[in-house]
Amino acid sequence: MTSVPCDVKDLKPPAEGQLIEIVNGQIKVPDNPVIAYIEGDGIGPEIVRSAKAVIDAAVKKAYGNKRRIVWWEIVAGEKAQEHCGELLPKATIEAIRMTKAAMKGPLTTPVGGGYRSLNVAIRMALDLYANIRPVRYYGQPAPHRYADKVNFVIFRENTEDLYAGIEWPPGSPEAQKVMEFLKKEFGVELRPNTGIGVKPISEFATKRLARKAFQWAIKHKNRVVTIMHKGNIMKYTEGAFMKWAYEVATTEFREYIVTEQELYEKYNGQLPEGKILVNDRIADNMLQQIITRPWDYEIILAPNVNGDYISDEANALVGGIGMAAGMNAGDYIAVAEPVHGTAPKYAGKDVANPTAEILSGVLLIAEHLGWSEVGKIIEEAIRRAIADKKVTQDLARHMPGVTPLKTSEYTQALIEYIESM
Secondary structure (H helix, E strand, C coil), X not given: CCCCCXXXXXXXXXXXXXXXXXXXCEEECCCCEEEEEECCCCCHHHHHHHHHHHHHHHHHHHHCCCCCCEXXXXXXXXXXXXXXXXXXXXXXXXXXXXXXXXXXXXXXXXXXXXXXXXXXXXXXXXXXCEEEEEXXXXXXXXXXXXXXXXXXXXXXXXXXXXXXXXXXXXCCHHHHHHHHHHHHHHCCCCCCCCCEECCCCCHHHHHHHHHHHHHHHHHCCCCEEEEEECCCXXXXXXXXXXHHHHHHHHHHXXXXXXXXXXXXXXXXXXXXXXXXXXXXXXXXXXHHHHHHCHHHCCEEEECHHHHHHHHHHHHHHCCCHHHCCCEEECCCCEEEXXXXXXXXXXXXXXXXXXXXXXXXXXXXXXHHCCCHHHHHXXXXXXXXXXXXXXXXXXXXXCCCCCCCCCHHHHHHHHHHHHHHC
């Protein structure tokens, strides 16, 4: 087995690479950055191997020998349990803090106790508060008649809402105490044997997520940012989320934005050139709006649970989660991971679609490191592969007469497209 760090004292990044630094509040990326990676469970090792190979080929194509990535393996999940005796070693978290950039495969959380979710545990430990999920169409088979109009980036809050994990099972002493407190202090009486969860949404967490979404919109010249919420019912959580997001827009980014109210009161419904429209939609309405009018939306800003729902639905419009990329980002640290799970029934069979992992790596390299040329090259290679019907089984089954490629064959096809550019 590859030697990987289990104890913090054993952390030794590869000597041939340099660590990313923070200088005057800005990320400073060397030409040979050390990037940590976690293979993950199930199909994880196969798709991470594929992503590394494709990214390396694109870096070489973009920069020749001037830049390269130095990969550093760390462990979590089943491999960590086997190698280190625990699912999430402290050394793994510290290694990501050290490198400030990591790519991971999907992880399984064993049933029966311990971590609620290893993925959530990593996000919480590193305060990766923004879950960034682009949804794009690359020409793949898709069930939606407007698939080619889908081009969203979903900013999902990562640390609060129901995912904060503040809940107690029905009949537990803790649930009983909460029920008694609610009855005594507020006159709220719940039915016996009720499970209880608390939904925290704070001004601090909301505003920092909104800030990151607006910064992205300005950088990428997006024309609309939509706040997704259920504030008509949950007025003091999701309603507050909407209010605080608007406050960030109108105080910190005033020169860039026009609210929907201003659009009609001041501009006769016509968005001025170079401005970003900021609007909001009720969550249930939003879930059908992206189906009926996908061209109206670009950046979607949502609390945790809403963001989870809409990102899966949005990816279904363009063919499913085999293409669904994601990145968890904080102020200076980012961890790329696909939206999908471990798919254990396909593990080791060389059939899984690695595109979601590859595109997650694109987010890390192009957005977090700022090597945008790499992202353009890889996305073009994916478009060419799909156009030429060189795809894995999940897409090939929707293309009559197409023989699916193995994971390794698809990876090699992408590398060949990259080298030919």
